[in-house]
Amino acid sequence: MIAKAEVKYIQSLAHKKFREEEGLFVVEGVKMVKELIAEQPAAIKKIYALDSWSVQFSSDLPPGIDLQLLEGFELSKISSLQSPNEVLALVQMPQPPISDFVPKGITLVLDQVQDPGNLGTIIRSCDWFGVENIICSTDTVDAYNPKVVQSAKGSLLRPTIYYTSLETFLSTLPAIPVYAAVLEGESIGQAVFETPCLLLIGNESQGLSSAIRAFATKNITIPRKGKAESLNAAVATAVILSAMTN
DSSP: OOOHHHHHHHHHTTSHHHHHHHTEEEEESHHHHHHHHHHOGGGEEEEEEOHHHHHHHGGGOOTTOEEEEOOHHHHHHHOOSSSOOSEEEEEEOOOOOGGGOOOOSEEEEESSOOOHHHHHHHHHHHHHHTOOEEEEETTSOOTTSHHHHHHHGGGTTSSEEEEEOHHHHHHTSOSOOEEEEEEEEEETTTOOOOSSEEEEEOBTTTBSOHHHHTTOSEEEEOOOOSSOSOOOHHHHHHHHHHHHHO
């Protein structure tokens, strides 16, 4: 039986303030927890699971990971999903200092991306295209928001994600190419991309702020064939990364 205080504690991690205070976030789902166990077991603080999950997967757990078996109604209390899965894990939140960043390949820079689903999909795209670093403005949605975690799937902990003042970060970088994704710029089909470099992606409705766009060394765009006003930020990121990595 899970204690009421523990239920309340896990529920509190749905809020950014408590995630940051505790340095923990929640991962739910058989596939995501399985990948965590295989790739980053040291990050797992505790696992809560149904007996059906334990029968299949508990033998894969490295020594030292705390596993607590729950009934279905107990798992429902601590889950943020409408239909709780079989397993939930408390995971250490990476909090890398921006001073650790070293330009390598393509680095994605996100300016005020607000939608959790967009950020999760962007993280998955970065994982797909081999982007190892993502730099987020301090007002970009929290990467460990439950909706971002679910959208990113198992890709969440593969790229290194930093949060920082973009103006400060960009003003102190060495001289490398900075590509800004905008509505008017050189076609991504014609542009020549150099690495290491930065790719700037802006807010879903307003695009890049003028202060951040000013750091671009080249503006690039996805050529429009139809009449849509713009592309979803996550879709645009994936299309541009595909062009940059071809």
